[in-house]
Amino acid sequence: MSKILTRLSLTLGPVLFNWPTDRWVDFYARIADEAPVDHVCIGEVVCSKRQPFRDNVTLDTVERLERGGKEVVHATLALPTTAREVRAINEVIEAGYLIEANDITTVQLLDGRPHIIGPFLNIYNEATLAKHVALGASRICLPAELPLESIRLIAAGTNVAEVFAFGRAPLALSARCYHARANGLPKDACQFVCERDADGMDVHTIDGRPFLAVNGVQTLGYVVTAATRQIADLREIGVVSLRLSPQSCDMVRVITIFRDFADGHTTQEEAAEALSALTLPGPLSDGYLRALPGAHLVDEVD
Amino acid sequence: MTASPSLHAPELVCPAGTPTGLRTAVDAGAQAIYCGFRDETNARNFPGLNFDRAEMRDGIAYAHDHGAKVLIALNTFMRAGSIDLWKRGVDNAVEAGADALILADVALVSYARKAHPDQRLHLSVQAAAATPEAIAFYRDKFGIARVVLPRVLTLEEIARLTAAAAPCETEVFVFGGLCVMAEGRCSLSSYATGKSPNMTGVCSPPSHVQYREDKDTLVASVGGFTVERFARGEPAGYPTLCKGRFQANDADIHLFEDPVSLNAVELLPRLAEIGVSAFKIEGRQRGRAYVATVVRAFRRAVDSIATGGEVDVGELRALAEGQHDTTGAYKKAWR
Amino acid sequence: MSGRLPSVLTNAARALPLFPLELAVRRLFANVMEARPSIVGRLGEHGGCRFAVDPLDCPFAFVITPRDEHSPIRVVRDHSTAACDARIAAPLLMLLGMLDGTYDGDALFFSRDLVIDGDTGAVLALRNAIENAELDPSTVLGMPKPLRDPFNRAIELLLDRLRRTLDAPKPSGLGSKAYLT
Numbered sequence: 001m002s003k004i005l006t007r008l009s010l011t012l013g014p015v016l017f018n019w020p021t022d023r024w025v026d027f028y029a030r031i032a033d034e035a036p037v038d039h040v041c042i043g044e045v046v047c048s049k050r051q052p053f054r055d056n057v058t059l060d061t062v063e064r065l066e067r068g069g070k071e072v073v074h075a076t077l078a079l080p081t082t083a084r085e086v087r088a089i090n091e092v093i094e095a096g097y098l099i100e101a102n103d104i105t106t107v108q109l110l111d112g113r114p115h116i117i118g119p120f121l122n123i124y125n126e127a128t129l130a131k132h133v134a135l136g137a138s139r140i141c142l143p144a145e146l147p148l149e150s151i152r153l154i155a156a157g158t159n160v161a162e163v164f165a166f167g168r169a170p171l172a173l174s175a176r177c178y179h180a181r182a183n184g185l186p187k188d189a190c191q192f193v194c195e196r197d198a199d200g201m202d203v204h205t206i207d208g209r210p211f212l213a214v215n216g217v218q219t220l221g222y223v224v225t226a227a228t229r230q231i232a233d234l235r236e237i238g239v240v241s242l243r244l245s246p247q248s249c250d251m252v253r254v255i256t257i258f259r260d261f262a263d264g265h266t267t268q269e270e271a272a273e274a275l276s277a278l279t280l281p282g283p284l285s286d287g288y289l290r291a292l293p294g295a296h297l298v299d300e301v302d
Numbered sequence: 303m304t305a306s307p308s309l310h311a312p313e314l315v316c317p318a319g320t321p322t323g324l325r326t327a328v329d330a331g332a333q334a335i336y337c338g339f340r341d342e343t344n345a346r347n348f349p350g351l352n353f354d355r356a357e358m359r360d361g362i363a364y365a366h367d368h369g370a371k372v373l374i375a376l377n378t379f380m381r382a383g384s385i386d387l388w389k390r391g392v393d394n395a396v397e398a399g400a401d402a403l404i405l406a407d408v409a410l411v412s413y414a415r416k417a418h419p420d421q422r423l424h425l426s427v428q429a430a431a432a433t434p435e436a437i438a439f440y441r442d443k444f445g446i447a448r449v450v451l452p453r454v455l456t457l458e459e460i461a462r463l464t465a466a467a468a469p470c471e472t473e474v475f476v477f478g479g480l481c482v483m484a485e486g487r488c489s490l491s492s493y494a495t496g497k498s499p500n501m502t503g504v505c506s507p508p509s510h511v512q513y514r515e516d517k518d519t520l521v522a523s524v525g526g527f528t529v530e531r532f533a534r535g536e537p538a539g540y541p542t543l544c545k546g547r548f549q550a551n552d553a554d555i556h557l558f559e560d561p562v563s564l565n566a567v568e569l570l571p572r573l574a575e576i577g578v579s580a581f582k583i584e585g586r587q588r589g590r591a592y593v594a595t596v597v598r599a600f601r602r603a604v605d606s607i608a609t610g611g612e613v614d615v616g617e618l619r620a621l622a623e624g625q626h627d628t629t630g631a632y633k634k635a636w637r
Numbered sequence: 638m639s640g641r642l643p644s645v646l647t648n649a650a651r652a653l654p655l656f657p658l659e660l661a662v663r664r665l666f667a668n669v670m671e672a673r674p675s676i677v678g679r680l681g682e683h684g685g686c687r688f689a690v691d692p693l694d695c696p697f698a699f700v701i702t703p704r705d706e707h708s709p710i711r712v713v714r715d716h717s718t719a720a721c722d723a724r725i726a727a728p729l730l731m732l733l734g735m736l737d738g739t740y741d742g743d744a745l746f747f748s749r750d751l752v753i754d755g756d757t758g759a760v761l762a763l764r765n766a767i768e769n770a771e772l773d774p775s776t777v778l779g780m781p782k783p784l785r786d787p788f789n790r791a792i793e794l795l796l797d798r799l800r801r802t803l804d805a806p807k808p809s810g811l812g813s814k815a816y817l818t
Contacts, residue, residue: 079484081432081459104408104431108439122429122486124379124500127409145489145498146382153382171493172483172544175454176637178558182551187637203557204549205528211548212493214557219483221493287496293525294493320679320769340681349758350679350765509758520749537747587761589768591741 008235008262009038010255011141011162013118013245014045014075014100016170017215018194021053027246028061032068035252036259039139039241040065041100043075043092045118047177047216048085049190071098078102078120079173079217101137112136119144119164119243120173126154133160141243144169147291148230148237155238163234165227166254167245168200168213168220168281169294178214190216198248199281210282211295221294223285228271229298230289231262249278272298311608312578315373315473316597317586319351324361324372326590331601334371336404337361337586343376343391345406345428346586347503358398371401377426378503379407379486389413396421404450405429406486415444424473425449428486428499432459434466441470448473448579453481453564454631461576471579477596478584480564480630482544490543494525506542530561562628567603567613569632574607640728640750640805641694651696659712662699667706668779669772677703679766683759689721692729693752703763723755725763730805733796735764736772739808750806 012031015024031040042061044051065072074097076089090109093099101107102120117140123129124143132140141162142151155161179201180190194201200213200220210222224247227234234242242262244254254275261271275284287296296302316332318324324335338344340352353361362372374395380388388407392414395403403421405411406428414423427450431437440446448471451460464472483490488505492498495510506524514521520532522541529546532538539545544558566573570581581604583596603613630636670676677684684704691698698716702709713719716726725732727750734740735751742764745751753760774792775785800808 079432079454079487081455083462086433086435103433103436104429104439105433105435108435120487122379122407122500124407125382125385125409127380127385127413128407131408131412143489143500145492145501150382169489169493171490172488174483174558175631176482176558178550182553182555182557186635201550206531206547206549206554207528208549209527211527212490214550219490219558288492291496293496294489295525295527320765322769322771348765349681349683349762350769354678507758508761509756511757513753513757532749535749538749539747540743587765589738589741589743589764591738592743 006235006240008231008239009241010036010258010262011039011073011139011241011243012037012041012251012255013141013164013167013243014041014043015246016046016168016218016220017198017200017246017248018047018050018192019198020195021057023198024054025057025061027251029064030252031255032061032064032070035255037244037255038071039073039116040070041073041075041116041118043100045075045078045102045120046173046218047194048077048080048082048088050192050194050216051088073098073100073116075100075118076102076106078118078170079175080105081175107132107135110136114138117141119170123154124150126156126158129154129158129160133158139241141241144171144225145288145294148233148289149291151234151239151289152237157238159238159240161239162241162243163227163239163289164225165231165234165242165244166258166275167225167243167247168223169225169288170218170220170245171212171294172219174217174219177217178219179216182214202281213281221282221285223282223287223295223297224280225286225288226272226275226284226298227286227289228258228261228268228275229286231258231268235262247281249280253278310574310577311604312574313371313580314597314600314604315580315582316600317478317583317588317593318361319346319348319586319588320590321353321357321361323586323590323593325364326594327597328365328368328370330594330597332370332597334373334401334580335361335365336373336375336582338375338377339391339394341387341391342381342503343378343388345375345377345426345499345503345505347378348508348587351587355394355398358395362399366399372399373402373404373424374398374400375404375426376410377404377406377428379428379500380410381501385409389417393417402447411440411444411446422447426486427452427475427481430484430486432463432484434463437463437467437470441467446470450474450582452485454484457569457572457576457632460573460578460632464577472577473580473582474566474573474578475564475584476566476570476573476581477600478563478588479542480559480562480628482559488544491524494527494543496525506540511541560628564628564630566629566632567600569629570603570613571607640730640800640803642729642803647694647696655697655712655714658697659710662712663710664779665777666701666703666708666710669770669777670703670706670708672776672779673770673772674705676766676770677705679769680759680762683756683762686722686756686759687720688759688763689716689719689724689726690732691716691724691726692732693726694728698726721755723753723757723759723763725751725753725760727751728805730796730800730803734800734805734808736767736777737774737793738768738771739796740806742768745806748806 102118144164177187179194200215203212316327406426529541
């Protein structure tokens with residue numbers, strides 16, 4: 001490659017799962033001290049009931065991440081519905097933090113202030129991306145289901161596009177809590193059963209084939225997205241950042257693998273092999289980027 | 303159930319998958335019809351369904367002659383590099399004389415507003431505007447006149463949103479398929495098949511549905527993933543991914559939703575009181591026999607509300623697919 | 638036995654030669670295609686599909702590729718011997734009832750009276766095209782206009798009688814109240 005390309009930045013997405021507070025604090029402490037990551041999103045995206053547990057530890061975590069040279073982004077709820085949830089989003093905005101909007105509600109509250117957009121907004125084409133840029137978005141993680149060909153058309157010349165490159169891809173949100181439902185509990189008395197599954201609760205078909213994962217009101221893929229085969233293409237078509245979504249595996253290692261590969265220190269094969277060596281909740285997939293079903297595996301015959 | 307007298311009766315918005323379906327719904331008492339062009343611009347892009355340009359013009363003429371409105375849905379998200387297809391759809395819908403366009407993509411809403419300043423625009427449920435702020439975004443920036451509310455809201459939330467949305471109207475689903483996921487934000491279909499509501503306008507696409515006889519059971523799958531097994535004689539349903547049976551927590555359960563459909567008939571008077579402007583019936587993919595029956599029954603219910611009479615709940619109970627229905631998220635216990 | 642023709646009749650039908658039947662069905666199909674050219678347009682990419690229409694209570698099945706008035710149609714003794722892309726199977730009365738809207742395809746499918754195999758997309762396209770076509774007996778038989786209404790009424794009465802006699806499911810179609818009972 002003779003063309004000089006800009007350095008791909010790495011974004012650590014918000015922890016989507018309900019990790020116990022201690023684990024959450026330790027996770028970000030290690031990220032702050034050891035991970036070669038540029039942007040770190042913190043904040044509850046899936047269920048507002050989980051947020052209070054982290055209220056007392058958030059400030060320290062932010063400080064530590066900033067000391068570690070990371071840009072901290074406050075990710076906000078993907079499906080706010082109650083007045084209380086909207087107020088909470090507004091408070092974070094008013095506090096002056098850099099915000100990741102995951103619902104149009106937040107875009108409206110931001111009222112043109114500079115912000116980041118997570119993979120939960122419907123940005124499927126160049127015109128809609130341009131609209132959001134005009135509204136103040138400076139980095140936009142595109143929906144996980146978009147194929148490389150579409151990303152190429154959307155990202156070209158924009159300098160804002162981020163792509164979901166690692167982790168279980170978010171697929172859907174609901175008002176209903178499936179974790180509670182699977183455990184025979186009402187949502188209002190859920191006993192926080194989602195805390196048991198650090199990578200989400202695995203869902204199989206009735207004939208035993210792994211299929212999805214459930215995380216409270218959120219549904220994700222069973223497979224783990226890994227965009228290693230596409231990184232060179234992504235950079236070439238103008239993508240500026242890769243989003244790595246936290247799973248229970250060694251995320252410092254994941255970040256390092258992507259950093260080394262993006263910088264040309266390792267080959268694609270080495271990166272893929274290093275990822276496979278980790279303890280992952282499911283097999284690696286890049287189906288979405290290849291315009292195949294999102295469940296299609298990296299090593300599956302097409 | 304008695305409604306308080308002289309309530310303003312909401313408009314009954316009914317589906318039409320074909321020109322014949324449109325005439326059937328109008329004849330059965332629909333006050334507005336929603337339908338779409340035969341391409342990926344609308345979220346019911348099923349084989350054999352929808353309208354070409356000439357059929358749309360004729361359909362609108364028929365509806366208008368009978369005092370009904372036609373709302374044209376262009377409610378998918380524009381595909382990168384092909385946005386002209388959607389813009390042309392908007393232009394064609396305006397030329398055809400649509401009473402309103404139902405849109406979801408921010409950039410398409412923006413285009414429609416600029417290119418056709420006087421055209422009435424509705425926000426599709428696919429845009430999933432579920433807060434006063436989200437509605438304000440579309441109302442204040444683009445002059446959206448009505449928002450179709452997600453099916454994941456409770457009655458209390460609908461009341462709050464309807465009050466906050468004014469002068470923008472609200473429309474709610476009262477009958478038919480029930481999306482358990484926030485609409486317009488679900489990729490289960492593309493995960494299993496590569497095609498999705500947002501990208502191709504199809505949910506659990508028929509092209510990827512397989513029925514297979516396995517001894518005495520009928521096995522239904524989507525994209526190769528088994529979604530349901532029906533014993534012989536057991537009523538079968540369309541294998542929608544979110545209504546399937548899955549293994550979770552060591553049990554085979556309908557994890558997301560039972561195979562039920564929405565029937566909010568008992569809530570109609572309350573929804574009218576709240577100030578909801580329109581009741582929407584789902585089912586552009588359903589046959590005209592079904593549409594005729596449902597529309598007639600709901601028209602009677604809406605007329606009862608207008609005159610303060612009784613709404614016959616029992617009559618509409620039996621209408622749901624597989625005889626099982628639910629008021630869905632409208633009642634909070636559903637969650 | 639829920640809507641099936643009595644076996645006396647179907648056994649007798651086994652003796653019928655297929656060729657005259659094939660000619661007759663071709664004539665009927667040509668009538669439909671001539672009266673409702675929209676069917677082909679509505680089928681779109683599925684227009685070239687071979688559909689096996691299989692009346693479960695008859696000793697034969699039809700393999701149809703709906704293209705135009707000259708669409709190829711074959712009558713076969715056993716559907717499994719004919720290559721096809723999709724198969725639609727139900728007792729004859731119900732197949733006829735879906736043509737004229739007496740029965741709703743969804744309802745028959747949900748109740749398992751209707752069985753489909755193969756390309757589900759093609760079956761759905763055909764069903765939607767037929768739904769839109771508003772067929773009636775006189776159109777299928779190519780009757781001249783003045784005779785249509787009385788003829789349709791007579792045939793409907795006859796079919797209704799037959800449905801009652803054979804204990805077929807209640808009509809779900811237009812004008813019926815089947816959904817409400």
